[in-house]
Amino acid sequence: MAGQNGGPWGGGGGNRGNGGDGGKGGDDDRRPPRRPGEGTPLNEIDDLVNRGREQLRVLMGGGGGRRPGTPGGPQAPRLTRGTFAIAAAAVAVVWGFMSVYTVKPEERSVEMFLGSFSSVGSPGLNFAPWPFVSYEVVNVTSERTETVGSSGLSSDISGLMLTTDANLVDIGFQVVWNVSDPSKFLFNIRDPELTVRAAAESVMREIIASTRLAPILNTDRGVIADRAHSGIQEALDAYDSGISVVRVNLQRADPPAEVIDSFRAVQAAEQERDRLERQADAYSNRVLAQARGQAAQVIEQAEAYRARTVNDALGQASRFAAVLTEYLRAPEVTRRRLYLETMEQVLGGLEKIVLDPAVAGGGGGGQGVVPFLPLDRLMGAGGATIPGVGGAAASATGN
Secondary structure, rough: OHHHHHHOOHHHHHHHHHHOOOOOOHHHHOOOOOOOOHHHHHHHHHHHHHHHHHHHHHOOOOOOOOOOOOOOOOOOOOHHHHHHHHHHHHHHHHHHHHHHHEEOEEEEEEEEEEEEEEEEEEEEEOOOOOOOEEEEEEEEOEEEEEEOOOOOOOOOOOOEEEEOOOOOOOOEEEEEEEHHHHHHHHHHOOOHHHHHHHHHHHHHHHHOOOOOHHHHOOOOOOHHHHHHHHHHHHHHHHHHEEEEEEEEEEEEOOHHHHHOOOOOOOHHHHHHHHHHHHHHHHHHHHHHHHHHHHHHHHHHHHHHHHHHHHHHHHHHHHHHHHHHHHHHHOOHHHHHHHHHHHHHHHHOOOOOOOOOOOOOOOOOOOOOOOOOOOOOHOOOOOOOOOOOHHHHHHHHHHH
């Protein structure tokens, strides 16, 4: 009867009576025997499955008897306080490893509690309780560069900009930037590089559109770079991007490649025009200055002549009035004085000889005057005798 109660395969009833496994042991023992050559691999799989069941049963509070169908088999593992302590220590180590992180001096970390911004970590060791707090490290000191219009490709038209005098200029510049606020950098903008590039191109186009071509190519490059720096920073601050613009490097400002030869010819002609204009201005200034000087000289001479003539006339009128007054007082004396002054003026500059009629011959004819030959005037500058004069002088002296 024992064999009949054990089922058609035998041996099942005894196992159900010994174990406390209920009907599960019977289910396992009701399987048909394996064919030859297949018992070893399948038995190993069954053993693994059964061990897993036993461990699960122990963890769930079930009995810890021997393995069903295997009398005298090994006991199932049991959880003790030491096992719990080891497991807790392992969990603590793993949790601490996941929660502690290092930030380099050139970096800052952004901590997020359940996905929302919490705080900014400083360089060194930082603690972020995992999994509630996550973090992301951002490099804030390294300089990043965005280049606009300097690729050198014919298809790149980002550097072609229109000036205020309707000329095209090919601009190439770099924007050097870094991160000033890592939290804003991570949460407020999606694509930092694209944002910086778009803001830089927009600001530079606005600056070029308000500037003439000649200053852009020659004198105002530094001014344009400074204006672009401040304009790009203002645009990024308006986005609350957490980006700081370090500097703007204006690499080139040239006409488009298709017209650069013609542009250079125009520039040369303009320089020649400017040179000729400067020469004409210099000549004009020199001639005008000379004419103004001569005009001033003539005016001064005329003023001097006028003043001299007027003063002379005033003096003569005053003298005539004074002489008239004296003449009215003593006519004879005044008349004689006027005569003598007049003769002095007439004869004062002449070479003259005054002869006393009594001495000159008594007859008034001047017969007693001896002729005088001016030998000193007839002699040359070197003392040589003038031909034909020496004999006449000797005869005159002998007489």
